[in-house]
Amino acid sequence: MTMLEVKDVYKSYGGVAILKGVSFMMNKDETKVIIGPSGTGKSTLLRCINQLSPPDKGQVWLNGEEITNPQSNINKMREKIGFVFQDFNLFNHLTALRNDSIGREKEKKIEKEAAYKRAMDELTRVGLEAQSGQYPAQLSGGQKQRVGIARALAMDPDLILFDEPTSALDPELIGDVLDVMKSLCGKVAMLVVTHEMGFARNVADEIIFMEGGIIVEQGPPKEMFTNAKMARTREFLGRIGALYGDEEGR
Amino acid sequence: MDGLKTTLGLTAFGILFGTILGVCLAIGRSYGKRPLPFFIIIYEKILRGIPLLVLLFLLYFGLAQIGIHFDPFAAAVLGLGLRSAAYQAQIFRGSINSIPEGQITAAYSLGMSRLKAIRYVILPQILRFSIPGWSNEFTILLKDTSLAFSIGVIELMRQGRYIQVLAPDLILVVYLLIALIYFILVFSINKIMRLVEKKYQIAGYQAEAHR
DSSP: OEEEEEEEEEEEETTEEEEEEEEEEEETTOEEEEEOOTTSSHHHHHHHHTTSSOOSEEEEEETTEETTSTTSOHHHHHHTEEEEOTTOOOOTTSOHHHHHHHHHHHHSOOOHHHHHHHHHHHHHHTTOGGGTTOOGGGSOHHHHHHHHHHHHHTTOOSEEEEESTTTTSOHHHHHHHHHHHHHHTTTSEEEEEOOOHHHHHHHOSEEEEEETTEEEEEEOHHHHHHHOSSHHHHHHHHHHHHHHTOSSOO | OHHHHHHHHHHHHHHHHHHHHHHHHHHHHHHOOTTHHHHHHHHHHHHHHSOHHHHHHIIIIIHHHTTOOOOHHHHHHHHHHHHHHHHHHHHHHHHHHHSOHHHHHHHHHTTOOHHHHIIIIIHHHHHHHHHHHHHHHHHHHHHHGGGGGGGTOOSHHHHHHHHHHHOGGGHHHHHHHHHHHHHHHHHHHHHHHHHHHHHHOOTTTSGGGGO
8 A cells, every 4th residue: 555655746945956856655664765876865855755845846645645735734744754864853952761752742642651651662672771861962873863763753653764864873883773773674664865785785675766856766676786777776886885895785 | 128129029020021022032033934033133123222221211201201101110120121132032042043953853853833843842942052141131130220210210229329318428338238239149140040050951961061
């Protein structure tokens, strides 16, 4: 069953066209990875999906409701779409626990105790129950990002958007975050913008290769890595594979 | 001393009024829809551009001419608060600007409305960041309550004048005493605010933590 449908989305910033007609679909609990060179509009696409920057043209549908319709309640829709940021964006004045409970508490009108309990469950799930009382400034990058993932999970989302979740992390911390993401596979739909080719190859149901504001090619990882149709896809995957030195994946 | 009570009353109501209005002005200027920020800028420019004494005279004597009468205490609180709000708006706006854009983006992504994002994410942070600047404004306002004597509020200064009239020989002592009272008040406020700042500082967030 189609859960997310992106139809012919266009977006430009200050006269520069970033997205030039992007369309794709996602099923429930599917994992898709978006790859492509910098400045191709991957992050912009994610922000168009949850309307942090609404598209200029085109539609986004979630569970049969049109998000891009100005009449729809965007705050309600965003509760169903988690977002994990490259630079974490944790609330600096709140503990890890409160970071993860505040959305549930204030948005879903759930009692504090229940929201705390749920936040604690999510922190345990990402392996940070011991850090629940610490503030973001006291956590490492990898821990912060895992709190960020738990914050998204605590809202019971249908879909989580990951915007380069490991790009701001030290190499040895990336593994922890990727492990958490792998563990979510098949439990919630994930749309991940990343340069982690190992993750793309081993975890994704489908890889979307974007360049110049359009989708160049998409397909299952196996096909994309061994048998890409477009010369450009092959070139990009070859180059990034050499750069990250992980032909076999992380 | 009744004068002291009045001075403290003026300060308390003035700072309360000024802070509430100041926070609203700062948020309105940063997050409000046009033309609201434009009007707020004009308000700030005017209120920061005229001396408090002139403002007090305008409110108390000026407005009376067109039929708006305040008692002296109310006029003084209004004048102190209105002017303080303009300065405090600048303090709070500085704090707002120091909060990364990502904080409000993250709040939106959880499904919070603009108002909720400001209430639960922005406001708690700007209030903390503003404490040093705000303590300054607090003590300035306390000292400026002395200007209220000019429109007939019987506060510390006015009582000093009464004593001066009754016992002219004591002028020096009386005003030294008044100066001392102000000094002790300001000193205590700064001490208290320092404690408040410490209590509410965000763990691991202050530069001092590393010293």
